[in-house]
Amino acid sequence: MFANIPAPASDEIIDLMARSSNDERAFKVDLTVGVYKDSNDNTLLMKAVKEADQLLAKAGRNKSYVGSKGDLEYVQLLQELVLANQSVNGYISGVQTAGGSGGLRAILDVIKLANPDAKIWVSDPTYANHIPTIIAAGLAYEEYPFIDHKTMMLDEQGMFNRLEKLGKNDVVLLHGSCHNPSGLRLTSQHWQQIAQLSNSTHFLPLIDTAYQGFADGLTEDAAGLLTVANTVERLALCVSCSKNFGVYSDRVGAAYILSPTEEEANTVQAQLAIMSKTTYWVPPSNGAEIVKTILKTPALKKMWSDELSQINVKIKGIRAKLCAAFRQHSGDNYFDYILSQEGMFAMLPASEEQMELLRVDYGVYGLNNGRINLASIPEQDIDYLVTSVLAVTRAVA
Numbered sequence: 001m002f003a004n005i006p007a008p009a010s011d012e013i014i015d016l017m018a019r020s021s022n023d024e025r026a027f028k029v030d031l032t033v034g035v036y037k038d039s040n041d042n043t044l045l046m047k048a049v050k051e052a053d054q055l056l057a058k059a060g061r062n063k064s065y066v067g068s069k070g071d072l073e074y075v076q077l078l079q080e081l082v083l084a085n086q087s088v089n090g091y092i093s094g095v096q097t098a099g100g101s102g103g104l105r106a107i108l109d110v111i112k113l114a115n116p117d118a119k120i121w122v123s124d125p126t127y128a129n130h131i132p133t134i135i136a137a138g139l140a141y142e143e144y145p146f147i148d149h150k151t152m153m154l155d156e157q158g159m160f161n162r163l164e165k166l167g168k169n170d171v172v173l174l175h176g177s178c179h180n181p182s183g184l185r186l187t188s189q190h191w192q193q194i195a196q197l198s199n200s201t202h203f204l205p206l207i208d209t210a211y212q213g214f215a216d217g218l219t220e221d222a223a224g225l226l227t228v229a230n231t232v233e234r235l236a237l238c239v240s241c242s243k244n245f246g247v248y249s250d251r252v253g254a255a256y257i258l259s260p261t262e263e264e265a266n267t268v269q270a271q272l273a274i275m276s277k278t279t280y281w282v283p284p285s286n287g288a289e290i291v292k293t294i295l296k297t298p299a300l301k302k303m304w305s306d307e308l309s310q311i312n313v314k315i316k317g318i319r320a321k322l323c324a325a326f327r328q329h330s331g332d333n334y335f336d337y338i339l340s341q342e343g344m345f346a347m348l349p350a351s352e353e354q355m356e357l358l359r360v361d362y363g364v365y366g367l368n369n370g371r372i373n374l375a376s377i378p379e380q381d382i383d384y385l386v387t388s389v390l391a392v393t394r395a396v397a
Helices: 012-022 047-058 072-082 099-115 130-136 154-161 188-201 218-228 261-281 286-296 298-330 334-338 352-361 379-393
Strands: 093-099 117-126 140-145 170-175 204-209 234-241 252-259 345-347 370-372
Touching: 012 093, 047 286, 047 298, 072 093, 072 234, 072 252, 072 286, 093 099, 099 130, 099 234, 099 252, 099 261, 117 130, 117 154, 117 286, 130 140, 140 154, 154 188, 170 188, 188 204, 188 218, 204 218, 218 234, 252 261, 252 286, 286 298, 298 334, 298 379, 352 379
Parallel strands: 117 140, 117 170, 170 204, 204 234
Antiparallel strands: 093 252, 234 252, 345 370
16 A cells, blocks of 8 residues: 655754754754744743643643634634734634644635635745645645845835736735744835735735734734735634744644625635544644633733743844844844844845755754744854854855
């Protein structure tokens, strides 16, 4: 049965994590995996998450199935968070999913059902799991320009020149905030242009929200999504709680559809649940219960929000220190693009070969496309990281 199946392509991040783990050099700096870590290089367990988990354990929660739509109270509370407690035009329906990626897959399956000829447009570059998920759902994809690799800034003209040519068979996948992998920021004007183009050309916006609170704050980071939701007739939204609640392994997410009628919203919700059912039957409940408990308990919600603000401050501080070090060691302000971006990630102006040189010669681990996780940079290693990057990308010491 399985004798002739081909070996799968290797996973870049997993492979690099293994290489870094086996690298015993004391000066090694691992910036590969996309998780937030504390100053001791540990994945952060938020205090609010720990307290909510303990409360639920004391309450003697059971482990029964939650149903194919998931916990709808959780779904509603998360919707209110993602939309900053604001109402939008139309009807929103949603289901609980196994992480944001599970939500994306459910939405893509519904798109495939509704329009098998639909084409999904992703930014160049985009999150590593977007394209494989689109392919697995049996849909076509293409890329729209996003980053100018010379300036490392947004290719605004290229992006909008492409989007304005799309039509009713097109779906545009956008990052709600903190673009992964580039960290590039879409301004309020950009979001308005996207919303207006969607209305005029009739492409469907599909927004992946995975880092709310990691840029300017929970409410501020919802602004782009709200702009689109209040302008267009339909949109799709997948949400991940992995980063902003730190519940990576619990796979906590949701999928939502904005529809012009209540009947359509109910039908789409039922289809989202059915699509998820064939993938994992019902979503996992533990992490969603923790998130729900935090969101409905004022003291825990404030504790969590305060922790998230502290993370935000730390990441912005690292960006500022990194830029200052690049100015000092390079003698110019080219790398100031890092300061204009948001979230955990930035991209180095380095080729795949140069990223490999960084690993081999300097023990600096980033992805082949240049992505580094700023939240993983130990402050005492900033100067070493900067001089290493400059030595490889500019051939200077």
